[in-house]
Structures are given as C-alpha cells and as structure tokens.
Amino acid sequence: MTMTKSPLQVARAAYQPKMPVALQGQVSLKEGAKTQSVADQEAIEKLFPNTYGMPVIELVPQEGEAPAVAAFNVGVILSGGQAPGGHNVICGLFDALKRINPANKLYGFLGGPSGLVDGKYTELTADVIDEYRNTGGFDIIGSGRTKLEETWQFDNGIKVCQELGIKAVVIIGGDDSNTNACVLAEYYIQKNCGIQVIGCPKTIDGDLKNEMIETSFGFDTACKVYSELIGNIQRDANSAKKYWHFIRLMGRSASHIALECALQSQPNICLISEEVEAKAMNLNDIVEQIVEVIVARANAGLNFGTVLIPEGLIEFIPAMRVLIQELNDMLAHNEEFAALEGDDAKREYVKSMLTPASCELYRSLPKGIAKQLTLDRDPHGNVMVSQIETEKLLIEMVGKRLAQLKAAGSYKGKFSALNHFFGYEGRCAIPSNFDADYCYSLGATASYLIAAGKTGYMALVKNLTKPASEWVAGGVPVTMMMNMERRHGEMKPVIQKALVDLNGAPFQYLVAHRADWADPNMSYIYPGPIQYYGPSEVCDQPTRTLMLEQAGK
Numbered sequence: 001m002t003m004t005k006s007p008l009q010v011a012r013a014a015y016q017p018k019m020p021v022a023l024q025g026q027v028s029l030k031e032g033a034k035t036q037s038v039a040d041q042e043a044i045e046k047l048f049p050n051t052y053g054m055p056v057i058e059l060v061p062q063e064g065e066a067p068a069v070a071a072f073n074v075g076v077i078l079s080g081g082q083a084p085g086g087h088n089v090i091c092g093l094f095d096a097l098k099r100i101n102p103a104n105k106l107y108g109f110l111g112g113p114s115g116l117v118d119g120k121y122t123e124l125t126a127d128v129i130d131e132y133r134n135t136g137g138f139d140i141i142g143s144g145r146t147k148l149e150e151t152w153q154f155d156n157g158i159k160v161c162q163e164l165g166i167k168a169v170v171i172i173g174g175d176d177s178n179t180n181a182c183v184l185a186e187y188y189i190q191k192n193c194g195i196q197v198i199g200c201p202k203t204i205d206g207d208l209k210n211e212m213i214e215t216s217f218g219f220d221t222a223c224k225v226y227s228e229l230i231g232n233i234q235r236d237a238n239s240a241k242k243y244w245h246f247i248r249l250m251g252r253s254a255s256h257i258a259l260e261c262a263l264q265s266q267p268n269i270c271l272i273s274e275e276v277e278a279k280a281m282n283l284n285d286i287v288e289q290i291v292e293v294i295v296a297r298a299n300a301g302l303n304f305g306t307v308l309i310p311e312g313l314i315e316f317i318p319a320m321r322v323l324i325q326e327l328n329d330m331l332a333h334n335e336e337f338a339a340l341e342g343d344d345a346k347r348e349y350v351k352s353m354l355t356p357a358s359c360e361l362y363r364s365l366p367k368g369i370a371k372q373l374t375l376d377r378d379p380h381g382n383v384m385v386s387q388i389e390t391e392k393l394l395i396e397m398v399g400k401r402l403a404q405l406k407a408a409g410s411y412k413g414k415f416s417a418l419n420h421f422f423g424y425e426g427r428c429a430i431p432s433n434f435d436a437d438y439c440y441s442l443g444a445t446a447s448y449l450i451a452a453g454k455t456g457y458m459a460l461v462k463n464l465t466k467p468a469s470e471w472v473a474g475g476v477p478v479t480m481m482m483n484m485e486r487r488h489g490e491m492k493p494v495i496q497k498a499l500v501d502l503n504g505a506p507f508q509y510l511v512a513h514r515a516d517w518a519d520p521n522m523s524y525i526y527p528g529p530i531q532y533y534g535p536s537e538v539c540d541q542p543t544r545t546l547m548l549e550q551a552g553k
C-alpha cells in the first residue's frame, strides 16, 4: 500500500502545543495604560484617530465562570512569504473560537489578501484543521503578496464579510501586511461596519520585532534548518578539506537569519549588511575582509572554510544602493526597456540611462549579476534580492584578488569555491516545538482579542525564553509600533522594521568571537537537525538571538 504520510507527520498530528497558563482555561482581559507610537506621534494620531493610543492588553485567567459570548464568524488571511507555524496559528485560532462558542465558524480567504477582495474563501472545519496541525507550509488556504491598501478593496471586503457574517478578519503577515491591517481596522471603524481586524507577526526574516513583539514566528524553525545544513557543510569541509563554501541566506534586507545561523554554527566568516552600511564599506572592502581570512587559513595549510552572506547585502553597500535605486526608478513601468530584445540591447540601454558613477559600477559587475539587477521588480517596485546571486559575485571577485596575490607571491594556497543559497529549504519546514507552541498560542490569543471586541491590535506572546506555561499573551495596538517613512516619494505610516542592532547582544557576541571563528584552530559547531521529541534542552530551545537579547533584560 502507498504511504500517504511519514511517521513524523503522523506523530506530529498528535502533538499538543504547550500554552501559557492564561490560555489554558477561561480567559479575561487586563488593560494597561494608553500607548503612543514609537515616533511621529502627532502625524500617526491624525491618520488613526480611532485606533491610536489604545492600551496594551494582557490575557489573564478568568476568575469564576466566563460570561457567555454570542456566536460569531471569523475570516483568516495568510499574507506574504511562507513561514513555519502559519498552520498552527490557524489551528490555535480555530480551537479557541470553538472553546469560546462551539457555534463559531472560521473561514479561510484563499491565496492571500486577494481572497478577501475577490470573495474567494473556504470554511475551515474540524476535519480540515486536523489535517494541518503542527505542519509546515501555508497550503491550507495559500498565501499571496497582494497589498490591501485601496478603498475599493476595503469596501469589497465589507461586502464579502457581511455575506459570511464575519465579525473579524485575522491577517497573518509581516510588517507591511500588519501596517495595512491597521489601516483596514481604522477604515472599518470609520465606516461603522462592525468588522474587526487583528494581526499576527509572521516572517522568517525576523525583522518584525520590537519592545512588545519579541520575535516573528517562523524565524526559529527556518534558522534551525539552515544552521543544520551549514553545520553539515562545515563537517564536510573539515573532512574533505578542499572547498570554500559561500552560503547566501534569505532574510530580505535584515541580516537576522545570517547572524542567528552564525551564532548556531560558528562559520569562519559571517557578513552583516547593517555593519557594511554603518562602515560605508564597498565591494572591494568586503572582498579584502574575506581574502584576509582565506590567506591566513591557507598559511596554516587550511584551504577550506565557510562564509555566510545575508541576501540583502548588496543593497547595503552605499554605491550599490544608489545604483539599485536608479535602476528601480528607471525600470518602473518602462515599456521601452521591456520591448528591447536580447541581453546586449538591454545592457546598452541601461548604461545609457545611468549616472556616470552608477554606470561605472554597473559595468564593473560580472554580466550575469548586472542582468539580475534588472530583472522584474516585486509589487513594491523593489529589486528581488532573493534572485541576486551575491555569493557567486563574491566568489568571482575573491578568486580574482587571490590570483593577484598569488602572482605577487603573497598567497600560496588553493582556492576552490562552491556556492549555496538557503531560503526555500526552511520556509515550510515542520515547525520546531518553539514555533508550534508560539504560533498556536498566537492564534488562540487572536480569538480572545476578537471575542472581547478588539480591533487594530496585533496578537502577542512574550517571555519567550521561559517555559511556555510562563509565557504572557496579549495584544499590542499596531499604531504603537508605527512611525512615518518615505515610500514611493510619499510619507506613509508604517510599522518600524527591525534591522540588526549593532549595539545589541547578538551582534556584539559575533564581534567578540569572530576572530576565533576565523582562526585556523577554531572548531565549528554542528547543530544537527531539529528535534521534536526528547529532552527539553534539545527540543524546546528558542533562538540564540532571543536568548542573548533577553539575557540583558
């Protein structure tokens, strides 16, 4: 007979996520003091007159019987890139909705935010939910990158929700999707249509975090998968002793993933984009930094090693950023460019349109990379960094520099390099216990916020380095996390993105140890695969980033 599920899938279906004590029985809400946005208070209050200043909420155990709640329906949306644990947010949401009132219903909007606008949905019944407990992926309802930002989309959403008797929409997404969730919440209050909107912090990139949100879900699992792979490569490198591995890691702009993987595996080199920008380094500076380590190791007879590269790196090199910005502006709705046939014609066109400095940089790049910089843009008009093979660019430049040094007699090693890109390997992995528990708790939290009539909030679960029973669940007004930023030439309210903090404990740990890790006498760490069953110190550990950040608090 054909097997339909692996033994691990079968076992995980029965896993019961651990939850904070407050979510284990009847729940009530405790409200804190009024809040303010992190910056630009006046401008944000003006834009969000109804959802600005709301208090932070903590969920606490209910003393005595909870009051009965009339039945209601909820719609849920998965927005943007996949992140391990998304299914568990939906399972936690579903189970808590049923606990609140068994007649409550959950609808899933299909294919991301466009499902709400176009009225594409499915009812998520117990049978469906049970198939997806503790699984990776977003395939239960699919995801998408359509942005909810136009009034006609919001109005369509009202019609669809009213047809289905939906009282609240839960948007599971990153900083942009949650910003838009708040705009939607505010609009629905102004329209008095009675539809609430609650967000949940998702992204493997780890850049949706702040004073209230300790980490976004998915970051833990994705980093553990990549770290396992890096550890395996390091063991191979240490055995074969013949390759330098250049490993690019997803994460869009922020370098949190590369940093976390470095903390877990101790590579010889880990580049951090935020540091490159702060030190105004150019490509040659980065190449020199890598070459120095390669030469030192070669002098000790070691012609192998590992280099971690965050995928957003090139956008943080000041001159590259200018070039990319010029390309973004030039390529926006450019039919003339689109109509050109052949790479050479496109290359000549681009060169003729750039400023002299950018043109020189563009010409100095390997042709393949230069072409990648002119590929299609994402819906925000930005270059898709996941498609730019920075690791190949660096291998080529490092190889050239080493050849020069060899000719000059100052390098006697052998440089043979392999390139890797880890991103999709981790985005849909079976969630770690941490993400399974965290996500299930986030989903349940969203249900209780909805039952209490809240809108414009993001579900939060904190105290995450403690055992799950001691976690604290609640809600933070999305406006509290906002500031004003220039987007497409206009000032817009957005949730502040968290890049790697160069004064923060995780980066400072890297700084304190990287010379050791580059040293020929250093030893790699081999994290091994995610463990789902076994001792808690093996199975339930959060990321090193979170542990180092929380240790200082």
Ligand code: FBP
Binding pocket: 079, 080, 081, 082, 083, 174, 202, 203, 204, 205, 250, 251, 252, 311, 384, 385, 386, 423, 427
């Ligand atoms: P989100 O911010 O939407 O969670 O995206 C995460 C991410 O995996 C990035 O790390 C990566 O740059 C991007 O998605 C790639 O997206 P796509 O596969 O849609 O090109």
